[in-house]
Amino acid sequence: MSDVLDKPVRGLAWFALKQEIEDFLYMEADLLDQRLFREWLDLLAEDLVYFMPIRRNVKFGQHAEKENTRQGEGISWFDEDKWTLGKRVEQILTGVHYAEEPLSRVTHMVSNVRLLDVTPSAENPAEITVGCRFLVYQNRVEYETNTFVGRRIDTLRRQGDSWLIARREMILEQNVLMAKNLSILF
Numbered sequence: 001m002s003d004v005l006d007k008p009v010r011g012l013a014w015f016a017l018k019q020e021i022e023d024f025l026y027m028e029a030d031l032l033d034q035r036l037f038r039e040w041l042d043l044l045a046e047d048l049v050y051f052m053p054i055r056r057n058v059k060f061g062q063h064a065e066k067e068n069t070r071q072g073e074g075i076s077w078f079d080e081d082k083w084t085l086g087k088r089v090e091q092i093l094t095g096v097h098y099a100e101e102p103l104s105r106v107t108h109m110v111s112n113v114r115l116l117d118v119t120p121s122a123e124n125p126a127e128i129t130v131g132c133r134f135l136v137y138q139n140r141v142e143y144e145t146n147t148f149v150g151r152r153i154d155t156l157r158r159q160g161d162s163w164l165i166a167r168r169e170m171i172l173e174q175n176v177l178m179a180k181n182l183s184i185l186f
Contacts (some may be wrong), residue, residue: 024156043165045166051078051080111135131151134149134186
């Protein structure tokens with residue numbers, strides 16, 4: 001049988017942890033949808049990496065090395081940290097923000113949540129790598145509508161009884177954005 005079909009043995013701790021992480025991700029989506037941006041910032045680690053590469057159309061066989069831009073090299077949709085995201089939130093909350101006045105109506109949907117790595121163990125997790133899919137719907141003013149679909153890899157770090165987002169890499173399943181701007185948070 002192939003490795004893809006082999007299923008690891010997972011105990012109750014694994015499934016309890018998966019449920020805890022799913023609840024965390026859904027709560028995070030609710031904070032963003034309710035425009036509780038300051039509370040959302042509290043979920044971010046001080047050393048956060050928030051990265052969304054630009055995707056390119058490349059020849060067959062070159063996807064792994066050329067389809068997505070690399071962090072710290074060239075241009076990307078986002079290559080930010082907690083400080084820059086904080087400044088974005090501050091600007092939005094002034095009410096004087098061309099791209100967010102009036103504020104967008106946004107819905108974040110998170111699905112296909114998978115625990116990719118748990119360190120040191122599911123019984124005593126300190127750091128988790130989580131994969132998921134997202135759909136973000138944005139409506140502005142009367143007629144501007146945008147839909148963003150993609151996948152994420154998040155690294156979550158235990159902080160007391162909860163989690164902090166230490167790294168987020170978002171991959172949009174499009175290489176040309178029809179949106180006028182990327183003022184929303186993922």
